[in-house]
Every structure is written in structure tokens, then in C-alpha cells.
Amino acid sequence: MSEINGSAQSSGSSAGIERNPQEMRVNMSAKDLSPEDRKMLHSIYWRSFTEYCFWAGEAEAGSDGFIYSMIPAFRRYYKTEDERRDAMMRHTTWFNMTENVSTFVMGLVASMEKENSEVEGFDTSSIDAVKASLMGPMSGLGDAIFWGVLRCIAAAVGISIASTGSALGPILFLLIYNIPSMLCRWWMTVLGYKLGSSFLSKAYASGVMRILTKAAGILGLLMIGAMAASFVKFSCALAIPVPNADAVQIQTYLDAIFKGLVPFSLTLFCMWLLQKKVNVVWIIIGIMVLGLVFGMTGVVAVSA
Amino acid sequence: MIVQVRIDDRLIHGQVALMWSKFLDTRGIIVANDAAARSEAVSSTLKMSCPSSQRLLVKTVDDAVRAINDPRGKGMRIFVLTNCVRDALELVRRCPGEISEVNMANVGRFDGAKANEKTKVITGVELTKSEVEAARELCLTGVDVYHQTTPNDFKTDVSDIIGRL
Amino acid sequence: MLGTALLAFLAAFISLGGNYIFGQCMSERPLVAGLVAGAIFGNIPAGVMIGAALEAIFMGAVNIGGAVTAEPVTATTLAVVFVVVMHMDQGVAIALAVPIGLLAGLFYMFMHLSVSSLGAPLIDRAAASGKESRIKLVHFGGWAVKYGLCCLPTFFGVLLGAEPVSQMISQIPATVIAGFTASGNLLPAVGMAMLLKMLWDKKLAVYFLLGFILVSYLGLPMVGVAAFGIVVVVVTSLRDKEVFDLEKAKGTTDTADGASPAISKSDEEAFFA
Numbered sequence A: 001m002s003e004i005n006g007s008a009q010s011s012g013s014s015a016g017i018e019r020n021p022q023e024m025r026v027n028m029s030a031k032d033l034s035p036e037d038r039k040m041l042h043s044i045y046w047r048s049f050t051e052y053c054f055w056a057g058e059a060e061a062g063s064d065g066f067i068y069s070m071i072p073a074f075r076r077y078y079k080t081e082d083e084r085r086d087a088m089m090r091h092t093t094w095f096n097m098t099e100n101v102s103t104f105v106m107g108l109v110a111s112m113e114k115e116n117s118e119v120e121g122f123d124t125s126s127i128d129a130v131k132a133s134l135m136g137p138m139s140g141l142g143d144a145i146f147w148g149v150l151r152c153i154a155a156a157v158g159i160s161i162a163s164t165g166s167a168l169g170p171i172l173f174l175l176i177y178n179i180p181s182m183l184c185r186w187w188m189t190v191l192g193y194k195l196g197s198s199f200l201s202k203a204y205a206s207g208v209m210r211i212l213t214k215a216a217g218i219l220g221l222l223m224i225g226a227m228a229a230s231f232v233k234f235s236c237a238l239a240i241p242v243p244n245a246d247a248v249q250i251q252t253y254l255d256a257i258f259k260g261l262v263p264f265s266l267t268l269f270c271m272w273l274l275q276k277k278v279n280v281v282w283i284i285i286g287i288m289v290l291g292l293v294f295g296m297t298g299v300v301a302v303s304a
Numbered sequence B: 001m002i003v004q005v006r007i008d009d010r011l012i013h014g015q016v017a018l019m020w021s022k023f024l025d026t027r028g029i030i031v032a033n034d035a036a037a038r039s040e041a042v043s044s045t046l047k048m049s050c051p052s053s054q055r056l057l058v059k060t061v062d063d064a065v066r067a068i069n070d071p072r073g074k075g076m077r078i079f080v081l082t083n084c085v086r087d088a089l090e091l092v093r094r095c096p097g098e099i100s101e102v103n104m105a106n107v108g109r110f111d112g113a114k115a116n117e118k119t120k121v122i123t124g125v126e127l128t129k130s131e132v133e134a135a136r137e138l139c140l141t142g143v144d145v146y147h148q149t150t151p152n153d154f155k156t157d158v159s160d161i162i163g164r165l
Numbered sequence C: 001m002l003g004t005a006l007l008a009f010l011a012a013f014i015s016l017g018g019n020y021i022f023g024q025c026m027s028e029r030p031l032v033a034g035l036v037a038g039a040i041f042g043n044i045p046a047g048v049m050i051g052a053a054l055e056a057i058f059m060g061a062v063n064i065g066g067a068v069t070a071e072p073v074t075a076t077t078l079a080v081v082f083v084v085v086m087h088m089d090q091g092v093a094i095a096l097a098v099p100i101g102l103l104a105g106l107f108y109m110f111m112h113l114s115v116s117s118l119g120a121p122l123i124d125r126a127a128a129s130g131k132e133s134r135i136k137l138v139h140f141g142g143w144a145v146k147y148g149l150c151c152l153p154t155f156f157g158v159l160l161g162a163e164p165v166s167q168m169i170s171q172i173p174a175t176v177i178a179g180f181t182a183s184g185n186l187l188p189a190v191g192m193a194m195l196l197k198m199l200w201d202k203k204l205a206v207y208f209l210l211g212f213i214l215v216s217y218l219g220l221p222m223v224g225v226a227a228f229g230i231v232v233v234v235v236t237s238l239r240d241k242e243v244f245d246l247e248k249a250k251g252t253t254d255t256a257d258g259a260s261p262a263i264s265k266s267d268e269e270a271f272f273a
Helices: A006-010 A035-048 A063-077 A081-090 A099-118 A125-162 A168-195 A198-205 A208-231 A250-257 A261-275 A280-297 B014-024 B034-038 B040-049 B061-069 B085-094 B129-140 B159-163 C002-021 C030-040 C044-058 C072-084 C090-117 C119-129 C132-150 C152-171 C174-186 C188-199 C206-216 C222-250 C264-272
Strands: B002-008 B028-032 B055-059 B078-082 B101-106 B119-122 B125-127 B144-147
Touching (some): A125 A168, A125 C030, A125 C222, A198 B040, A208 C188, A261 A280, A261 C188, A280 C174, B028 B061, B034 B055, B055 B061, B061 B078, B119 B159, C002 C152, C090 C132
Parallel strands (some): B101 B144
């Protein structure tokens, strides 16, 4: 188990956590970096879009994308082919992170490779150690915020507009998701390069991360509720005949109890089944059969 | 009480954080890892990715042994994380009676060793020679040793495979 | 049919392959796949509507943690082809797309694991050569091969499925069509349930109810719900921050946040409390 030694400390983790929340006001602009720095970061940024386009199997995962993205840094800091080859081989290790935050590690590794090229006797295992330790936690946050919440919001808006047949739906979906995603990707690149891992300690100490995660949970659940109400459709066509009066529509009664009672309960029921480890394929088959029966027997009113 | 010791080379990450804590209904997570406990950067990132419903301790293996044996933890459902088999073995040996199952979820994916120096026990679990020895001894301690990446996956018993290595 | 099959392959490749070249921009989701397929086959509204319906159903099918549940691009592209080219009823196509998506998911998982495992030795050799051109070859060449293979089910789905499908279409009675459409209306519950399970938290569960009410009783459009959500989140987060700062000042933060990890006794007290 490789230890994170002194060399890693110099790349940024401070001796003590700053408790002053003012420290959180970080400068995310790249304007105070040199033009060569900026050019390199830009290059890493654009290359990172292809991170997972191939995948070196379960053994090395996104290493090919990582190497490809880091080539600008290798080119810049290592002048001999031997050094570049060493750098490439160093990064054939397993790598898998939420793509839009992975550039933080890329920026950070770039700054560490720079140090490696300048300092004699720099322990390169610290680069591996930092990569390995940051991958997990940052992906946890990244997955929750991007795959969980942002995607939900974008999809909810997209689906509701697209259901009317408008191409604006998918376009809005792509915009709502990708604009924050691309911005985050850039900021992460700059932050990783400029601030190193001490940024994370400070962020954590100010409590911002936990608050963010909870906020993501709230917003996500809210959107899923809204989506369940809009996209799960059930409209009962049955009526109980009443002598000498109009037939009583069952749907009216259902609505009186709670509007959207069936979609709401059905969604929660499916979730409960999933929590009880029922295989999702069975649930899908079950719902399909249920729907078929309802539709064929006329229990449900279906508009064309 | 320790509900599971999980060996995961990524310690806390997306899956572990969300799914397992809910599935196992735990109140707290103990990360037993020397490097993580000693590094500011790594402990902070671990704490960041820990779900808000869970309490967290990031300890060296020695301190973790103490925490696991602590009587205050008897009534509390706790999930323990390590990143290598050796550490898990330490915990099982030094906390007699506290641990009944070890989940070898992901091991050895980036310890820097070459692929041909490692033995693959099952997908995601690749052990170097010293890890294989530790694994054998772990199976001999009598705890349940299995492999289950996410709660939805099958639980595969690996003690046979390790016994044959 | 060969022409249609090739076009379908192209549509699938643009969505699926394009997704990974453009930074996982979500073009592999049904919403976008529907747009692409609709555009290629000349009926954008239909493509987009099918995409929307399938997105709701496949919302929970994301590959976090390596397990692939379904492959929505094949499902969406085939559904669009069936509806636009072969005039299948939309409800039927949507219902059929679900099992297609599941089967395609199995194929995709197989590709992902087996073909890509050839990648490790290739990338090792490329890195050992130190040549950027070889890295590029593995990275992009591998991409083309992998996603080309993954789009084959779409290609064969059209080529081989066209005959049986068009025969089936002419024979489906109206009641069955109604049944399939009803299925398609209920299936999003599964997609939502999968998502719900991922984010579920007993303390925050009430927000699921709130979101539901905002739509079913107040009829708010999605953007409205999102805006409302942002307001709620900002308010609760500001208050959480105040509470956090107060607790830190008093020194009583319990859970995962708080004091330097060096103080072992007090954080253990907080842990076991």
C-alpha cells in the first residue's frame, strides 16, 4: 500500500485545515496563469471529452483516455522520449471517475508531473496515490450531482416538451445538462492545477460539500416526484352504473382521495419491490402485463 | 456491531456510499486505512463522499481495531472499509468475535503491480502473492468470505477459490 | 431494407458513439437518440415523442457501478424505424422497445467486458512505445470498433426484423394495441422507481411527495418545478450552513464533518454517541 509522502504534501495539502470560511472564495479564473499554462489546460480540457470513448477493460479502465488527455502535459514537461514514455506507462493504471470532475485529477496530476520534471528524486508513487485516493470520493459527489440531479432536471424538462413532438425537448435536455457540465469540467481542470488537493480540505471544512449533497438529494427527489406525476399515466375508464342516475366514474373517486393516486402508489410500490431485491426484469414484465390487461379489458382509457 | 467488512480499493465511492449504507441500514462507517488516516487530503475527500445519514471514522488500522472493539459500538450497526486483504485480516485477528463476514469487492486494481504478478480470484479481485497469503489465512479464521459488488449482485462465496490457489 | 438498416446503424452510431466522443453528453439517452433517428428518417416529431416516452421508462437505466441494465439507443432507434418506416402503432413500438432494450443491454455488457479487455494489453504496448500516434490509434480506433459492434443489433434488428414485424403489425387487433399503449403509460413507474431507489432518503422522502403534488394539483410545468426546487434548496442550504457554523463554533458537530481528524477521542465520542 503506497504511502502518500512528503512530495505529495508539497503539491498542496496544507498542514492544518483552514477554518476560515472566507478561504472558500476561490479564484476559479485561469487569467492569472501564464499563457502556456492556459494553452496546456485548454488542450487537456478538450481532449478529456474523449476520456471514455474506448475502455481498456476492467483491468485498466479509462487509462487510455487519461493518457490521451494528459499528452499536452507530457509534451510540455518532458523533453526526451524516454521521459515521456515513462510518464505514459505510469498512467496505464486503472482510472474511472465521473467524467466532468475527472479533470480535477488531470489538472492536479499535470501540476505534479511538472514538479516531477523539475525536482530530482520526486517520488512518482505519490502521483498514483493521489489519483487513487481522489477518484472514489469525487466520483461519489459527481455521480450524485450530475447523473442524479442535473440529468433528472434536464430530462424532466426535455421529456415534457418532447412529448408534444417538439424537437426543442431533446435540445433543451442537452443544453441544460451539458452547459453546467462543460463549465464544471473547465473549472475542475483549473482548480486541480492551481490549488491541488488543499482546495478539497478547505471545501470540506466549510461544510459546503455535505450541504451540496443534501441539496442534490432534495432537488432530485422533487424532480422525480414531478416526473412520476407527469409521465406515469393512468386514467380509469370504469364506471359503476347507478339506477336512475348517471354512472359513477371511478376515476372521480380516485381523484377525490388523491389526484394521481395510482401513479403515485405504483411508483412507490415498484421502488419497494426493488428495495426488496426483486429483479427489475420481473417488475417490468409485471407492469407490462398489468398494462396489457388494463388496456385490453377497457379498465383504462387510452387516448390514441 | 460490525455488519460487514468490505475490501474495496476505492474505499468510499458512489456505489458504496449510497447503496450499501441503505441496504445494510448502518448508522456509521469506519474506514481502516493508514494512508487515508494520515493524509489530510484523503480524509477530507472520504468525509465528503460519505452520505449525510452516516457517521464516519477514518482511522489507521491500529486505531480502527480499538474502535471496533469499543463496547460503545455494540448496539450500533457499523460498516467497515479497508482497501487490502492484509488490513482486513488484521482486523479480523485483533477483533475476535466482532466480525463475521468479509466482502472482497474490489482489490488490487491499482496497487501498481503488473497483471502477470497477480492472481485473479474473480472479476475485480486481483491479489499479489502477499495478498493471496493473507486471503488464505482470512478464510481459515472462519469468517464468511465472499464477493458482492453491489447489493443487487449475487453474493459469490470465494473461500473455495482461495483455498485452491 | 438494407438501406434502412444502414441508416438505422448510422443513427445508432451517432447517438451511442457520439456520446463518448463528446464527453458523455447524454446523446445515448432515448431523448436524443429519438431526435437523431427521427431526423434521419424524416419524421422528427414522431422520433422525439418516442424518445420522450422511452426516456421516462429508461430513466433509471444508468450504468453506475458497471452493471448494465438496458441499452436504450438500440431500443429507441428500432422503435423509431418501426413507427416511421413501417407504420407500427406508437404505443406498440414503445412497449416492444422495452424488451429490446433489455436484450441489447446484455449484448452491450458482453461487448464492454470482452472487446474492451483486449484494450489493456494494447494500451500497455502503446504506452511502452512512447509514441502519441499509437495511443491515438488505440484510443480512437478502439472506439470505432467497439461502438461499431455495439450498433450491430440495431442493424440486424432492422434487416432481419422487418419482415416479421410488418406481418405482425397487420395482425394486431385494436384491443391489443390499447393494451400495449396502456403498458407504455404505466412503465415509466419502473424507471422512476429505479431512480427513486438510488436517491431515496427517509429524511428527504417528503420532497418526492411535494414534487408530485406540484404537478398533479398545481399543474406546474417542469421548469416551474425546477425553479421552485432551486428556491427550496437555497433556503434550506443557507439555513444548514448557519446551523453548521453554529455547531462548529460550539464544537459539537457530530457526523462526518468537523474537527481535524487528529483528535481521536472526541470524534470517536461523536461517532458512538
